[in-house]
Amino acid sequence: MIRDKIVTADEAIALIRDGDVVSCSGFVGIGTPEELIASLERRFIETEGPRDLTLVFAAAPGDGKERGLNRLAREGLVQRAIGGHWSLVPKLGKLATDNRIQAYNLPLGTISHLYRDSAAHRAGTLTKVGLGTFVDPRQSGGKINARTTQDIVRVMEIDGEEWLFYKAFPINVALIRGTTADAEGNITMEREALMLDAQAAAMAARNANGLVIVQVERIASSGSLDARSVVIPGVLVDCVVLAPPSAHKQTYATDYNAAYSGEIRVPVNKIPALALDERKLIARRCAFELPLGGVINLGIGMPEAVAAVAAEERVLDHLTLTAEAGVIGGMPQGGLDFGAGINTQALLHQNQQFDFYDGGGLDLACLGMAEIDRMGNVNVSRFGSRLAGAGGFINISQNARRLVFAGTFTAGGIVTAVEDGQMRIVTEGRTRKFVEAVEQVTFSGPLAAAKGQTVYYVTERCVFRLRPEGLQLIEVAPGIEIEHDVLAHMAFRPLIGDVAVMDPRIYRPKPMGLAAVLQDLQLTDRLSYDEERNILFANFEGMAIRAESDIQCVRRVFEGMCARAGRRVALIVNYDGFRIEESLADEYFEMVASLQREYYSTTTRYTTSAFMRMKLGDALSSRQAAAHIFETHAEASEFICTRAHFAGAA
Template sequence: MNKHITPAEAAALIPDGAIVSVSSSSGLGCPDLMLKAISERFETTGHPQDITTLHPIAAGDMSGIKGVDYIAKKGLLKKIIGGSYPSGPSSSEPPLIWQMISGNEIPAYNIPSGVLFDMHREAAAKRPGVITKIGLDTFVDPSRHGCAMNEAAKAEAVVEKITFAGDEYLYFPAIVPQVAIIRATTADERGNLTYEHEGAYLGGLDQALAARNNGGIVIAQVKRITKEGSLKPHDVRVPGMLVDYIIVDPDQKQTTQTVYDPAISGEIFRPLDSFRVPEFNIQKVIARRVAQELEAGSCVNLGFGISANVPRILLEEGLHGAVTWVIEQGAVGGVPLLDFAFGCASNADAYMPSPYQFTYFQGAGFDASLLSFLEIGRDGSVNVSKLSFRPHVTAGAGGFVDITARAKKIVFSGMFNAGAKLAIEAGRLVIEKDGKLKKLVNDVEHVTFSGRRAVEQGQDITYVTERAVMKLTPEGIVLTEIAPGVDLQAHILDQAEFPLIVSDNLKTMDAALFSEAPLHLTLPTKAPRTLRGATHG
């Protein structure tokens, strides 16, 4: 059987009403040509109609790779379920998918990325679904939003709360895809897929299994086709027995704004001095303070935002390699990249399939996570997933809920309030004018991380801003450090909607953080691992 067909022929295979699973993480691994072909077929023939799409991470990112925006058309798309969605700056027109979501044209759901991968695995094994504590007391929980992103989604539940073995869990019924659209670098004539130019494996194997085991089809977009038998078996990540059709896009980008960089795919290692270190500014001050929370020898997850610069802080301090970075797309080690290449790493030690990276996160196998915040609530909860006045600027939660649900230690970073006019002078923070929008609020708009569960589980939670460091305790949020030059009452206590507890041992943040000179940072060494009793639930 000749598996190589045109994109138009592949698009014609998708029936009306199909459930279609798409492998992608923003621009990374996005089968953009295939999604474009589906759009073009719909514009020409009016088919396929009323499809439901599953996106465990995201598809497209509004900067050269349209992804899901190709199929964001009324009549084509009936429902969408994603780990996250394309976002855009507040100054730009919202992505088409956001226009459909905010206009209630289709039901839209945000299921944590790791859970959505788990649902594929359960569908592949023909098990009923996922029972998990991931998402309890967050927007995922039916007692809050039940993953619904708009009013249209409230009519049909995708998750329910159950009691199992005397304990409380969330249950996500498995969703069976009829079509899986995945991407790789090379296919041989039998459909065996290798990923040598990709920045991650993502979850293509799990998505292919879910479709194929249930009588569906798998379409793979690749850069090239090679002769049968020419691929090394150990390099094949998705075997040809799971692939029905192949389309070729010789121009597919490695990730957004990157045609091809062999360091992203681990084929070469970049010299360390080729990585740009952050310029000295307020964000760098915060990243430096976050770096002080680390231990040498630890494995640390990294999220988008200010904390993404922390690896560059260690690089600048001569501490590269002291910490192993792990990111949800699957890279382990190396130097995680910034901006539109976020989700990739150069000089990685290894690439884990994303579903297994999420298993690592959900079970708290790692040591710490460095993440951002949009809002912090009185109870320590954090919102990163929704702001009503800027809906398309937030992309949804992605793997945030999977990562934070049981993490031993989390350091959240961000600005204390929004819109402040700040300066740094002589090792001191100067607040020339405070922002009008408070970020420490009585109740966050969307609970992406539950402070209540963190206290119950004994998680170590720190919040780092440009002017203050705070800790979550059973009594509330405790202010532990303030920046030099800051007025405690006017610049901190009066800028929060709720009372902060001022520590009896309140310290001043290290003045070296506010100087351009290197910190001469040293990290304590993580204690060696010892065997401890396994826990479940």
């Protein structure tokens, strides 16, 4: 092993050969090896080489103007590009849409997984991500232009189910960024905002007998790096390049923020309340779908306002926000800081984050929408010569348990007003967004409907829900006329049944009291009442009582349910995985005993936890409340039914 791997950028880049497949890390400006990219650009200008490279990138390493991979948008230098997100590399995107290079747009998460699968010498990545979208080979297979003819995605059937197989390819060169290196090439990333796929890409290049070049901002002495902090071991690295500070900013907008790297936690400044415009109206309606205690992804643009509404309504602390680049918890950032987070709970490798996303880890995703058609298909990726790319949209939208699309009803100059709680369209947008057929399918409505995914489409004036037959209009804003303000500006007529009025609190300036609303809605979802047998079942599995407001919510919802029943009910409660703050236990069990005395004829509870059975028994017995506690649902139900039988016989 070469002991001293520290070289100049030009010396490292000189090793790249014509025709190489070059992967480049970067999420906007985070992790983007600007010094290496600039050196490659400079070499091509001066020597006209290397030529005919294939560029591979998951998230666009660029600023939407000149930096990042925009530097490499030169004919002759690039022959082919395979990317997930394209909107921040418009110069490279123009080469693609002008048919001057071969180009593919694949889901960001799938490219991330391809790095890992290439490293393991697997044939490719097998996934359902992309089915029914433009990535599906029965549509375009991810090809961006006519010049691109090779199929790299194919449909496979396994046990009667369709999958997409993305063919792996060798990585000849990996351009990566870290923080600190030693002479042996061990790389740490303590000042980086993200780890991205640096490790997987390095492994892929190393196992293809390729070249791994890492840009860093500082050099440490040999043997001084903590082994647990090393993200890329030196055995994977060929060259280390020390970059000047100007080429190693933490993001394109920020030289360095210690909160982005997790070095410190910072007080979160109060997020200013949004003006009551269409952006806030949409975000407010979306916020009614937030799952308290849930894991959420908020897309860029309109969905970012949902976080501001959640903060104003004091529910932000009850949510776990995530970003596809690897951030878990905290507050994801926007603009050219997008991808970073402050006060994060954890930071994953990007491919691991997409393992979590693809497996259904998101309770809710709120994403933007540009074009929507009658079947609920959404396009956010391609508009004529403008190439945005799918990014992580396909992975996220296809696999989130609950999905909300957010956007104005029309685009281009829309002006709205809210007067006395009534919505008014002052100036209609120039462009329809609800079209007969989307230009490109980034989200498949029929596929989502077939698997029973809950999907809403929220605008400032109305809400649609996805049904198997297509879009159904389910809500309109107060003051909005369906024919004049909605249907007249759509290229198709949606399904229309009983149309409700959107919650009037959305259109009032004061806070909506969302925390109590969401608590009640989500607790109600845990209850079911069998009127014929007069049995109320409460599923408290995994539920947590963290505040007095949680106790008040339980009382309020149970009192309402029992009042509607109009008689005493038999109650069965599942306490598996139930958690309660010790300081709240007395108040909670006093409330439970009070409800039991007033509303229940018979009560049973069950949990597989022996400790919880003991705790419940002690708490209820000490309050003179009957404590019929069992291990299984079957035992609890049998007790209830036996009691009912003897009561009937008597």
